[in-house]
Amino acid sequence: MGKTVICPGSFDPVTYGHIDIITRAANMFDRVIVGVFVNMDKKPNFDIEERIGFLRRTVGHLPNVEIVGFDGLLANCAKECGASAVVRGLRAVSDFEYEFQMALTNKKLNPDLETVFLASDAQYTYLSSSIVKNVASFGGDITNFVPECIHDEIFERLNRKGKN
Numbered sequence: 001m002g003k004t005v006i007c008p009g010s011f012d013p014v015t016y017g018h019i020d021i022i023t024r025a026a027n028m029f030d031r032v033i034v035g036v037f038v039n040m041d042k043k044p045n046f047d048i049e050e051r052i053g054f055l056r057r058t059v060g061h062l063p064n065v066e067i068v069g070f071d072g073l074l075a076n077c078a079k080e081c082g083a084s085a086v087v088r089g090l091r092a093v094s095d096f097e098y099e100f101q102m103a104l105t106n107k108k109l110n111p112d113l114e115t116v117f118l119a120s121d122a123q124y125t126y127l128s129s130s131i132v133k134n135v136a137s138f139g140g141d142i143t144n145f146v147p148e149c150i151h152d153e154i155f156e157r158l159n160r161k162g163k164n
């Protein structure tokens, strides 16, 4: 039986850092579910359909990748879609404490669920969706952060400078 994993996140919006993790997971495992979650702690700039749309345009061509919206506990969603592991990217020590806590919580809730951490590619360790939002909101250049096919839509939505 093939190995299914889930790459969960807010992806608000997807960046080159996410794309790198998803692509590497797709090379390692048979089936990768990219789980787009409603995160109660964060108010998203893009609604879930938009975030899924950006992912479809950037990683939708990978044959073993599926993009699915979820609203609920990751431990349950993983079980529902037959995933035996969660794949998360680790950028720096600052990510570690939260990620370790989540991994242990998910294991408690679903003892069959492992968490696999992939070290961020060195060129993307600084990159996050928040960086994209901050830079674009001041009209800054985000061409190094997100692919060309979604760039304009993201930039135009977030750029507050262009709206005054």
Ligand code: ADP
Pocket (backbone or CB within 6 Å): 008, 009, 010, 011, 012, 015, 016, 017, 018, 021, 039, 087, 088, 089, 090, 091, 095, 119, 120, 121, 124, 125, 126, 127, 128, 129
């Ligand atoms: P969350 O809201 O769950 O933290 P994100 O959308 O911020 O979701 O991130 C989803 C996943 O992608 C997480 O595992 C995160 O660590 C990883 N990730 C985000 N940016 C990068 C990056 N630049 N390099 C490697 N992994 C990243």
